Amino acid sequence: MDEFSLVTAAKQGDVESFNELILAYQDMAYSVAYRILQDAHGAADATQTAFISAFRKLDQFLGENFKAWLMRIVTNACYDELRRRKRYPSTSLDGMIEDFEMDTLPISNDDDHDLHLMAKFEEPESAIQRQELQVAIEDCMEQLNDAYRIVAVLVDVEGLSYEEVSAMTDISLGTVKSRLSRARARLRDCLRGKEELLPSQFRLNNS
Amino acid sequence: MNATPDELLALSAYIDNQLSPTERVALEQRLQQDTRLRAELESLQATVVLVRSLPTLKAPRNFTLDPAEFAKSKPSARIISLNTRWVSRVAGLASVAALLLVVFAVMLGGQADQSQDSPASSKLADSNVVDQELTDQPLAMTAVAEAPIATNLPTQTVTPLPQPTASSAPTLALASGTIEDVTAFQGQDGMPAYSPPAALDDFPDATGGIVPPSVPVPPGSGEVIENPETDNTADTEALGMGSAVGATGGDTDAQGVGSGGGDGGADGMEADDGMSPPDGYTEVAPAVMPSTIPEPQVSAEAARSIDMTAATEESEVTEREGEGEAADEAIATFSTTNTDADRNAADLLTPVLEWWDAFIEFLSRVLFYGWWH
Numbered sequence: 357m358d359e360f361s362l363v364t365a366a367k368q369g370d371v372e373s374f375n376e377l378i379l380a381y382q383d384m385a386y387s388v389a390y391r392i393l394q395d396a397h398g399a400a401d402a403t404q405t406a407f408i409s410a411f412r413k414l415d416q417f418l419g420e421n422f423k424a425w426l427m428r429i430v431t432n433a434c435y436d437e438l439r440r441r442k443r444y445p446s447t448s449l450d451g452m453i454e455d456f457e458m459d460t461l462p463i464s465n466d467d468d469h470d471l472h473l474m475a476k477f478e479e480p481e482s483a484i485q486r487q488e489l490q491v492a493i494e495d496c497m498e499q500l501n502d503a504y505r506i507v508a509v510l511v512d513v514e515g516l517s518y519e520e521v522s523a524m525t526d527i528s529l530g531t532v533k534s535r536l537s538r539a540r541a542r543l544r545d546c547l548r549g550k551e552e553l554l555p556s557q558f559r560l561n562n563s
Numbered sequence: 564m565n566a567t568p569d570e571l572l573a574l575s576a577y578i579d580n581q582l583s584p585t586e587r588v589a590l591e592q593r594l595q596q597d598t599r600l601r602a603e604l605e606s607l608q609a610t611v612v613l614v615r616s617l618p619t620l621k622a623p624r625n626f627t628l629d630p631a632e633f634a635k636s637k638p639s640a641r642i643i644s645l646n647t648r649w650v651s652r653v654a655g656l657a658s659v660a661a662l663l664l665v666v667f668a669v670m671l672g673g674q675a676d677q678s679q680d681s682p683a684s685s686k687l688a689d690s691n692v693v694d695q696e697l698t699d700q701p702l703a704m705t706a707v708a709e710a711p712i713a714t715n716l717p718t719q720t721v722t723p724l725p726q727p728t729a730s731s732a733p734t735l736a737l738a739s740g741t742i743e744d745v746t747a748f749q750g751q752d753g754m755p756a757y758s759p760p761a762a763l764d765d766f767p768d769a770t771g772g773i774v775p776p777s778v779p780v781p782p783g784s785g786e787v788i789e790n791p792e793t794d795n796t797a798d799t800e801a802l803g804m805g806s807a808v809g810a811t812g813g814d815t816d817a818q819g820v821g822s823g824g825g826d827g828g829a830d831g832m833e834a835d836d837g838m839s840p841p842d843g844y845t846e847v848a849p850a851v852m853p854s855t856i857p858e859p860q861v862s863a864e865a866a867r868s869i870d871m872t873a874a875t876e877e878s879e880v881t882e883r884e885g886e887g888e889a890a891d892e893a894i895a896t897f898s899t900t901n902t903d904a905d906r907n908a909a910d911l912l913t914p915v916l917e918w919w920d921a922f923i924e925f926l927s928r929v930l931f932y933g934w935w936h
Contacts, residue, residue, distance in 0.1 A: 371634050375627035387620040400623055407626050411633060493613055511579070512614040518581060534568070537575030541566070544610040554613070 363422050367414050374414070378407050381423065384514060385430045391509040392434040394498045398441075406433040421520065428524030431506060438502055485553075492553045496546035504539035511536055566603045574604050578611055659926045 357365070359377070366374035385406060390399035406429045417425050497505055510521045511532075518536075522529045547554065566574065573590050576582050582590065594601050 369634060371628050371630040374633075375630075378627050379625065382622040382626045383619050385626075386622040390620050391617075396623065400626075403622065404626050407628065408633075411628060489613075490617060493617055497614070497617075508614060512611055513617050514619070515615075518579070533576055533581065534572055537571040538568070540575055540578075540607050540610050540614075541571050543614060544606050547610060547613060 359422055360419075363414075363417065363419070366411070367417070371411070374411050377422070377426075381426055382407075384423075385427065388427060388430055388509055388514055389434050391494075391497060391513060392431065392502070392506055393437055394494075398437055402433040402437050403430065406430040409433065421523075424516070424520040424524050427510070427514075427516070427520075431510070431524055434506075488553050492547065492550040493543075496543050496550070499546055500539055500542055504535050504542065507532055507535045508539040508543065512540075566600065570600065570603065571607075574600075574607055577604070578608055656923065659923055662927070 357373070357376070359380075362373045362377050366377060382403065386399055386403045389402040389406075390396060393399050393402060406426075410426055410429045413429070497508065500508065506525060507521060510516045510524070511518065516524075518529055518532050521527075522532045525532075527535075573582065573586065577587065577590055594604060
């Protein structure tokens with residue numbers, strides 16, 4: 357069944373159809389939640405909350421772009437969690453990295469990602485190198501403030517369009533563009549501090 | 564050295580091909596002349612490539628929803644569990660019918676005149692008196708009275724079929740009828756297989772010695788508290804059965820799980836928060852692990868059978884209290900949430916079934932009292 361049929365069936369209360377949609381989007385939803393929240397357990401909770409919420413609110417979906425609509429609910433769940441954490445801060449950096457290393461398994465990249473880059477790392481020492489690089493990038497992502505990180509995750513990691521991100525975060529297209537440009541500049545500056553981890557062709561020397 | 568915000572904006576949009584044709588041409592002309600700007604672009608492009616190299620993470624588990632909990636139409640599992648309960652009810656009816664026959668036989672033999680006048684009214688009067696006496700009985704005395712029956716026929720409780728019939732010996736019919744009624748009563752309340760704290764507090768003496776510890780969990784009850792985290796369809800269906808058992812009597816399953824959360828000391832702070840569901844749920848599940856069930860559940864049955872009237876009122880009160888919060892609690896614990904359609908159907912049946920179960924229980928106890936004394 358195509359997505360439209362699944363959504364239509366799910367709107368009429370067919371949980372199995374909705375579950376197919378969940379299976380199609382759960383990696384993306386969890387991935388976004390993880391990168392926004394920087395914590396595996398919080399990300400799983402937010403993802404589950406978002407899917408339940410989405411199912412209950414399905415009649416509010418008017419049939420434009422299900423992925424964007426769903427990811428909007430996911431990001432909202434993450435916003436809620438971020439707000440909650442500001443009220444009750446209790447996370448540690450070490451715990452997050454450990455969470456990341458233990459709980460998250462990369463899956464094969466899809467069209468949104470740079471397959472060439474990944475291929476370059478598939479050499480004897482590549483696993484460690486790649487993991488170090490990944491941790492370095494994640495670390496820089498984490499240092500971004502929430503507003504910048506969310507845009508960077510949605511556009512650069514998940515490959516969503518500016519329009520989709522604007523719709524799902526309720527910020528204007530212009531703000532998406534400017535936040536993204538600042539996020540990229542800050543990420544670059546952060547990664548410059550970790551140059552030893554970067555492959556030579558990706559050195560960020562400002563020469 | 565660093566680019567201005569406007570330059571950054573243009574370069575970033577250029578990377579994503581988001582500039583208008585005129586903006587793009589203008590920027591490309593500048594890039595050809597300005598090495599600083601070109602280096603800026605290259606470093607940003609490299610950054611974007613690195614960020615895009617981050618893999619989409621794999622979800623640590625499936626986040627699919629349990630159809631039994633979220634379906635707007637009734638799943639078939641619900642009907643199956645309903646049948647099980649009806650078997651209990653029919654069994655109760657058969658037991659009571661057998662008892663009535665015995666009692667009438669005794670009454671007709673011993674008090675022919677009275678029974679000719681108005682057997683029903685005289686019996687009713689007796690019943691009231693007996694009931695009054697019964698509720699005034701000291702707890703220990705009633706418990707002793709109940710004990711032999713429960714221990715006589717432990718296997719009867721496992722069997723959901725209507726074992727006792729009119730042809731059975733009176734004691735057999737009485738005992739199994741009582742026990743099965745209790746089972747049905749418990750199922751109707753939608754109580755999971757652990758006991759409500761209130762019932763335990765009210766009847767601390769009843770916890771030990773009344774029913775053998777081997778008394779099994781009633782069919783379906785154990786499944787109610789099964790971990791709702793479902794990774795595959797089989798789990799989902801199993802859970803659906805269990806949930807439906809709890810749901811059949813009304814909306815009380817939400818209440819049951821909610822109190823389970825209380826028992827387990829679930830994270831209260833998080834439960835108040837909008838983000839609570841997963842936390843609340845994961846805390847609840849261990850609190851009602853099946854291994855801890857049998858004894859408390861048995862004592863709950865005992866407690867209920869000792870003072871059935873009080874138990875009924877108590878459960879009705881909690882049920883109504885729970886109803887207002889049922890929806891929220893169900894969400895907060897990922898527990899079963901019936902849809903409106905379910906609720907309406909259940910609401911129609913529930914009072915009748917409650918009344919019937921209570922009636923059978925009452926009759927069994929009254930008649931049993933007469934038999935015992």
